[in-house]
Amino acid sequence: MKRSVFISPSKVGWVSAVLVGLFVIVAAVAILTGPAGISVVSVAKGLFFGWREGFDTLGPGEKTILFSIRLPRIIFAGIVGAALSTAGVVFQALLRNPLADPYILGVSGGSAVGAITGIIIGAGCVPFGIPALAFLGAVLTVALVFIIGNREGRLDSNTLLLAGVIVNAFFSAVIMFFISISSNADLHNIAFWLMGDMSLADWDKIMLMALLLAIGAVVVYCYARPLNLIVAGEETAMQLGVDVKRTKMVLFLSGSLMTAIAVSFTGIIGFVGLVIPHMMRMALGTDHRLLLPASLLFGASFLVVADTIARVIFPDMELPVGVITALCGAPYFIYLLRTRRM
Amino acid sequence: MAGIDFRYKDVWALRDISFDVRRGEFLGIIGPNGSGKTTLIRLIDGILVPEKGRISVNGNNIRGMRRRDLARLIAVVPQDSAMIFPFSALEVVMMGRSPHLEMLRFEGERDFEIARRAMEVTETISLANRSIDRLSGGERQRVLIARALAQEPEVVLLDESTAFLDIKHQAAFFGLMKGLNEGKGLTVLAATHDINLAAAYCDRIMLLKDGRIHSLGVPGDVITESNISEVYETDVLVDANPLNGLPRITLIASKEKGICSL
Numbered sequence: 244m245k246r247s248v249f250i251s252p253s254k255v256g257w258v259s260a261v262l263v264g265l266f267v268i269v270a271a272v273a274i275l276t277g278p279a280g281i282s283v284v285s286v287a288k289g290l291f292f293g294w295r296e297g298f299d300t301l302g303p304g305e306k307t308i309l310f311s312i313r314l315p316r317i318i319f320a321g322i323v324g325a326a327l328s329t330a331g332v333v334f335q336a337l338l339r340n341p342l343a344d345p346y347i348l349g350v351s352g353g354s355a356v357g358a359i360t361g362i363i364i365g366a367g368c369v370p371f372g373i374p375a376l377a378f379l380g381a382v383l384t385v386a387l388v389f390i391i392g393n394r395e396g397r398l399d400s401n402t403l404l405l406a407g408v409i410v411n412a413f414f415s416a417v418i419m420f421f422i423s424i425s426s427n428a429d430l431h432n433i434a435f436w437l438m439g440d441m442s443l444a445d446w447d448k449i450m451l452m453a454l455l456l457a458i459g460a461v462v463v464y465c466y467a468r469p470l471n472l473i474v475a476g477e478e479t480a481m482q483l484g485v486d487v488k489r490t491k492m493v494l495f496l497s498g499s500l501m502t503a504i505a506v507s508f509t510g511i512i513g514f515v516g517l518v519i520p521h522m523m524r525m526a527l528g529t530d531h532r533l534l535l536p537a538s539l540l541f542g543a544s545f546l547v548v549a550d551t552i553a554r555v556i557f558p559d560m561e562l563p564v565g566v567i568t569a570l571c572g573a574p575y576f577i578y579l580l581r582t583r584r585m
Numbered sequence: 586m587a588g589i590d591f592r593y594k595d596v597w598a599l600r601d602i603s604f605d606v607r608r609g610e611f612l613g614i615i616g617p618n619g620s621g622k623t624t625l626i627r628l629i630d631g632i633l634v635p636e637k638g639r640i641s642v643n644g645n646n647i648r649g650m651r652r653r654d655l656a657r658l659i660a661v662v663p664q665d666s667a668m669i670f671p672f673s674a675l676e677v678v679m680m681g682r683s684p685h686l687e688m689l690r691f692e693g694e695r696d697f698e699i700a701r702r703a704m705e706v707t708e709t710i711s712l713a714n715r716s717i718d719r720l721s722g723g724e725r726q727r728v729l730i731a732r733a734l735a736q737e738p739e740v741v742l743l744d745e746s747t748a749f750l751d752i753k754h755q756a757a758f759f760g761l762m763k764g765l766n767e768g769k770g771l772t773v774l775a776a777t778h779d780i781n782l783a784a785a786y787c788d789r790i791m792l793l794k795d796g797r798i799h800s801l802g803v804p805g806d807v808i809t810e811s812n813i814s815e816v817y818e819t820d821v822l823v824d825a826n827p828l829n830g831l832p833r834i835t836l837i838a839s840k841e842k843g844i845c846s847l
Contacts, residue, residue, distance in 0.1 A: 246694070246697055248673075248675065248713065248714055249675055249676070249679060249692065249697065250676075250691070250692075251691060252691050336670075339669050339670075340669070341669065341670070464689075465688055465689060468683060468686070468688075468689075469683075471672075471676075471680065472680055472683060474668075474669065474670050474672075475668060475672065475677070475680060476668075478632060478663075479663065479680075481630075481631075481632050481652060482630055482632070482656060482659075482660070482661045482663075483656050483680055483681065483683045483684060483736070484651075484652045484653040484654075484655065484656030484657070484683055484684030485652060485683070486651075486652050524670065528672075528673070528676075529670040529671060529672050529676070530672075530676060532691070
């Protein structure tokens, strides 16, 4: 039995480094990909070797497209992918359910109702209007689900799960109601939001989200080892010295908030938070000290790829990124189900 | 422990339980289903909190202890551990080091060495990289003993740990625990359904009936025909095991109440 088979900080380090490298490559390809008809070679030269001269070899039009349109969008997609994948890992572990995803506690339904209300009343004119309403909807829903799932001071995973499912079902009825009474112009926006809309990226949002993601990721990572024990069973975790109640509370809250933040700015992007944790678990094992950073980084790369495809697959129009993630994610998940044990 | 009462909602599970366990003792806890064995184990491990009374280890009330500190003192080997996500056996054993680690701290050389020794003693080294859900019941229980040993506890609680094992693995399990008990001075409290195993391995036996201590003492005093028949409401024959003179029970098949008469 060798020491090296077990997790160590250096293993976490090099896996993370490889995945950061992957993200850089993916981002580099993504920034050069687009319908604007820019010469890829000259832009690549100007972009990757021109940083010393302040990118002067690039034309002003190219600069605008690269730095004000594509780059923010790539970082935006990266942050959302990272947040959803991390939250997915957390929920699958806490609920001890491999089918859990970040939306399982009703965050998606709640934020959708908030966002759609915003679209219908025209909150889009106010800065952060729709994200704020979506966030409010998400937080209120999580609070509601927690109140339902709280039994004599402890959060019961099964009750939480069922509460989330029911709340989501209730909200989809509310969403359908809104859709039936809304105008054609709103309908397009609603449909886009429901499948994940990345076109709203700007640096203000990115800064805010990056900050919140960083806080969430650090908090979650502090509980990575206790999370391993909770996966092994809540009573086992207690027997091995974990304050299960506090750990669950902190992790449920940070997972929900990370999801709520991602959802509020982009709408509902499915399958990222479900599939990425599984892929990483199969590749790297169940230890959350490795699984959490790996999922965060790989999730970021995955969503950048999906969003780039959504941007360029049809000329002159853009698909909601959720269409791509679902079209890739669902068959891949079926493949996993059929070929391997979860 | 002294004067323990415990109830689930309105149902009293344990009433007025008081007993002492000596350091290095092997105590068996037997009794029918629902008599309070598992409740007692969970109380001692601090997962349940008594309504009244106190449970102390080395004179310290466990009520005031942090879970981490308690986990360095008391380890539990559960009945069976169903894992949804496949940890390797080594990862499971290393979990036992958790109460000794600060937040964000990774297991070091020393932790690895302790886990390795625990796996040597339990003969699970060769299983280290195997997924826990692919092991047989006997192998899995040995891995769980290794995890308990990696906690470096003073007390090990067995919560019907052999319930799903066949007779060979039951004997091997108790033999291993007895060896650790005698070799390392580990205090063992074993809740079990198997009266003969308890008689063979335990220094003293506690017989529970309806949440109260019916009798407590050396196997020869507790395991008598009248005690067992009264507590389990079943006719048994108790005689001396010809090999070691310890009490041995034999179930007397009752014809009238048997399935055949249905």
